[in-house]
Amino acid sequence: MDLVLSKEAINSIIAILDEDLLRAGADCVLLVDRSGNLIVNRGDPANLDVVALAALSAANFGATAEIAKLIGEDDFALLFHKGKNENIHFTKVGRGFILITLFGKDVSLGVIRLKTVKVTEDLLPILGGEQ
Amino acid sequence: MSFIDLSKNEVQCKIVYYGPGRGGKTTNLLYIHQAMSEAVRGKMVTIDTKGDRTLFFDFLPLALGKIQNLSIKIQLYTVPGQVMYNATRKLVLKGVDGVVFVADSLKVQKEKNVESLENLKQNLADDGIDVKEIPLVMQYNKRDLSGSNIPILSVEEMERDLNRDLKVPWFPGSALKGDGVFETLREVSKRTVKHVSRKLLSR
Numbered sequence: 001m002d003l004v005l006s007k008e009a010i011n012s013i014i015a016i017l018d019e020d021l022l023r024a025g026a027d028c029v030l031l032v033d034r035s036g037n038l039i040v041n042r043g044d045p046a047n048l049d050v051v052a053l054a055a056l057s058a059a060n061f062g063a064t065a066e067i068a069k070l071i072g073e074d075d076f077a078l079l080f081h082k083g084k085n086e087n088i089h090f091t092k093v094g095r096g097f098i099l100i101t102l103f104g105k106d107v108s109l110g111v112i113r114l115k116t117v118k119v120t121e122d123l124l125p126i127l128g129g130e131q
Numbered sequence: 132m133s134f135i136d137l138s139k140n141e142v143q144c145k146i147v148y149y150g151p152g153r154g155g156k157t158t159n160l161l162y163i164h165q166a167m168s169e170a171v172r173g174k175m176v177t178i179d180t181k182g183d184r185t186l187f188f189d190f191l192p193l194a195l196g197k198i199q200n201l202s203i204k205i206q207l208y209t210v211p212g213q214v215m216y217n218a219t220r221k222l223v224l225k226g227v228d229g230v231v232f233v234a235d236s237l238k239v240q241k242e243k244n245v246e247s248l249e250n251l252k253q254n255l256a257d258d259g260i261d262v263k264e265i266p267l268v269m270q271y272n273k274r275d276l277s278g279s280n281i282p283i284l285s286v287e288e289m290e291r292d293l294n295r296d297l298k299v300p301w302f303p304g305s306a307l308k309g310d311g312v313f314e315t316l317r318e319v320s321k322r323t324v325k326h327v328s329r330k331l332l333s334r
Contacts, residue, residue: 002330007138035226036190036206037134037143052176055190055206059178062222063187096132 003033003096009126010040016122017042020115025107027086030100031093031123034058039097053100057090061098078116080109091116093123132226133327141202144323145226149251150233151243152212155272158306159233160191160207163316166309167193185211188223195320205320212247221254229266229323230255231315233306234293236273238282241292248293266322267299270315275305 005013017029017040028043030050038054065075079090089101089112099119101112134143148156157177164175173192178185188208195203210220232251234244252262271289284292286303294301300318304311 002133002135002327004135004331005137010136010138033132033134033226035132035145036208037132037145037226039134039136049174051173051192051206052190055192055208056176058225059187059222062225063219066218066222 003037003039003127005039005126012126013040013123014042016119016126020119020122021101021112024111024115026101026103026112026115028102030054030057032058032098032100034061034096034098043102045102048102057098057100061090061092078113089113089116091120093120094127097123097127099123133228133330135331139202140200141204142324142327143204143206144228144320144327145206145208146229146231146319146323147224147227148207148209148231148233149220149224149247150212150272151235151240151247152214154212154233154235154240154244154247155270155304155306156209156212156233157185157189159231159270159272159304159312159315160189160209162306162309162312163193163207164191166313171195185209186216187211187219198324203320203324205323207316214246214250217250217254220250221257224254224258227255227260227265228327229268229319231268231270231319232293233270233272233304234289236271236276236283236289238284241284241288244289245292263297266319266326267297268315268319268322269294269297269299269301270304270306270311271301272304272306272311274303275308275310 021029022043028045030041031039032054036055036058041050068076077092081088087103091099093099150156171194176190178187191207193205208223210223255262276283302311302314
């Protein structure tokens, strides 16, 4: 299944990510598909290789989905990695996409979790429902 | 799964290098990485074990210029060749748009080549892809060993073993020296972009 997104669709995605996640304090937000393609990246990813991050995140998500199956789950809906200064939060968007949010230690995980739930709901219709 | 971004006029495709373990898939990517200028290639990411075997995958993004105003971005991946890593291979194959099958010319690897190709067909089929539909190019690697005292398979024998039914383009190669590496990449990229655009036009 190939994905083609118009300029309008990309702009709508950008508006949602900016409005809900960057304004809530996230440093950088990426939307990628589960085969590793980078769809949109927002924020200021200084010195960040977003293309590699997209590929590794898709692989990471795929690998943890296999772990989920081993313990009798279909999938894990979100993943969270905590660093000293920077944290990274991954959320499943439909079946085919992953939302990656990078945020610093001054932003609470709860806020990011709440915002990503809303963002996921808003993104799905643009990405063609349950892809 | 290819992705087309009409706001940037850009297409992203995924090409996977497949084949038996220690056949030269990573060496192909390393050669491409070393030979291409930084302007067209991104950072190469490798997840390998303590030795030199690929544990998960290698990844190398390339920008291959423009075709009719559309920027072409290709992402190259390799899979781990060892038989036991099939779950990982299936993960890396997810959303693949084109495949390079790197076969090992060593005589002792004859069975392993066939086994790996069968495994590719099966894994693609599990994802609903027919091996005859997807752009596929073969590379018969390690041809530089011909003339040495290590027994190698003839190209004709490899053609019979692997390409009799598929009849896909093939190239003799030596990934270590770079022979055939860019010929293979050029052919698979050309076929993949053509395949993706054909699918788009038929929408």
